[in-house]
Amino acid sequence: MSVPVIIMGAGGRMGSTLTRLALESEKFVLAGVVERAEYSAGLESLGCPVAHDLEDALAAAPEAVVIDFTAPEVTLAAARVASRTGNPVVIGTTGLNGAQIAELEKLAVSCRMFWSPNMSVGVYALTRILPELSRILGEDYDMEITEIHHHHKKDAPSGTAVRLAQVLAGARGWDLADVGNYGRHGLPGARPARELGVHALRGGDVVGDHTVYFFGPGERVEVTHRAHSRENFARGALRAAVWLITREPGGLYGMDHLLGGLA
Numbered sequence: 539m540s541v542p543v544i545i546m547g548a549g550g551r552m553g554s555t556l557t558r559l560a561l562e563s564e565k566f567v568l569a570g571v572v573e574r575a576e577y578s579a580g581l582e583s584l585g586c587p588v589a590h591d592l593e594d595a596l597a598a599a600p601e602a603v604v605i606d607f608t609a610p611e612v613t614l615a616a617a618r619v620a621s622r623t624g625n626p627v628v629i630g631t632t633g634l635n636g637a638q639i640a641e642l643e644k645l646a647v648s649c650r651m652f653w654s655p656n657m658s659v660g661v662y663a664l665t666r667i668l669p670e671l672s673r674i675l676g677e678d679y680d681m682e683i684t685e686i687h688h689h690h691k692k693d694a695p696s697g698t699a700v701r702l703a704q705v706l707a708g709a710r711g712w713d714l715a716d717v718g719n720y721g722r723h724g725l726p727g728a729r730p731a732r733e734l735g736v737h738a739l740r741g742g743d744v745v746g747d748h749t750v751y752f753f754g755p756g757e758r759v760e761v762t763h764r765a766h767s768r769e770n771f772a773r774g775a776l777r778a779a780v781w782l783i784t785r786e787p788g789g790l791y792g793m794d795h796l797l798g799g800l801a
């Protein structure tokens with residue numbers, strides 16, 4: 539059976555990748571796309587209903603899974619609609635603030651919802667091995683993260699960098715709110731041991747690179763993930779859509795549930 543999907547932000551970088559992959563696969567039916575009116579030109583050629591808001595799209599495809607890689611306010615509005623209609627939602631949007639994430643968590647109690655700032659298997663693997671690496675190396679090793687993205691990216695640091703920072707801070711029993719240092723300038727002084735630097739570079743058409751550094755005495759370890767294309771993110775989101783339709787609402791699901799076997 540093919541899974542009907544509605545793609546939010548279909549004219550965007552991720553939206554257009556998702557629509558292409560959904561059209562190419564027999565596992566999915568592109569049941570609708572949502573895009574702002576001024577950016578909808580050309581989307582009719584996709585051969586599915588083109589709507590300017592999610593409610594209209596769902597009226598034409600009431601069983602669809604909604605996939606949203608847009609912007610925080612748009613994502614929250616879509617999640618509120620889906621929580622009323624009961625449609626599952628897969629969210630890849632980053633740059634959400636704490637209140638927005640808390641609202642998603644609340645909506646997800648009664649609506650099937652999946653959110654991950656990075657849908658690639660490679661980054662998920664990093665989140666699993668980094669705590670172990672941190673433990674083996676020990677607290678003599680200073681941890682820093684750099685991320686590089688294309689010059690169109692609006693949020694910084696990337697959602698992935700924030701997630702990796704949370705994982706690393708958690709591995710040392712630290713609270714990221716206390717230890718995160720986001721880009722140094724001026725006269726910050728010597729680096730405290732209890733700190734986690736996170737630094738964002740922007741330029742060109744870089745899809746997404748993340749490097750975690752462990753700087754130790756006389757050596758350093760670097761662990762890098764580089765995305766070569768947006769297809770791995772889109773494939774992860776489509777995989778999450780298939781997985782989500784068989785779930786019950788159970789809080790905000792993520793890659794740990796999809797790939798780590800958590801219920």
Ligand SMILES: NC(=O)C1=CN([C@@H]2O[C@H](COP(=O)(O)OP(=O)(O)OC[C@H]3O[C@@H](n4cnc5c(N)ncnc54)[C@H](OP(=O)(O)O)[C@@H]3O)[C@@H](O)[C@H]2O)C=CC1
Nearest residue numbers: 547549550551552573607608630631632654655656657771
């Ligand atoms: N989780 C993951 O694996 C990944 C997450 N991302 C995240 O996904 C998000 C989108 O990234 P990207 O595709 O590069 O960004 P784009 O700006 O290319 O795409 C966002 C799209 O959403 C559209 N949009 C804005 N408002 C609305 C609206 N009201 N209704 C429908 N569509 C709307 C935008 O239109 P307009 O141009 O008019 O604003 C645009 O087409 C970002 O938060 C990014 O960080 C990206 C890659 C992977």
Ligand SMILES: O=C(O)C1=N[C@H](C(=O)O)C[C@H](O)C1
Nearest residue numbers: 632655656691696697698746
């Ligand atoms: O905006 C992007 O492009 C990406 N955003 C995600 C993030 O913020 O982590 C994931 C990926 O790195 C690409």
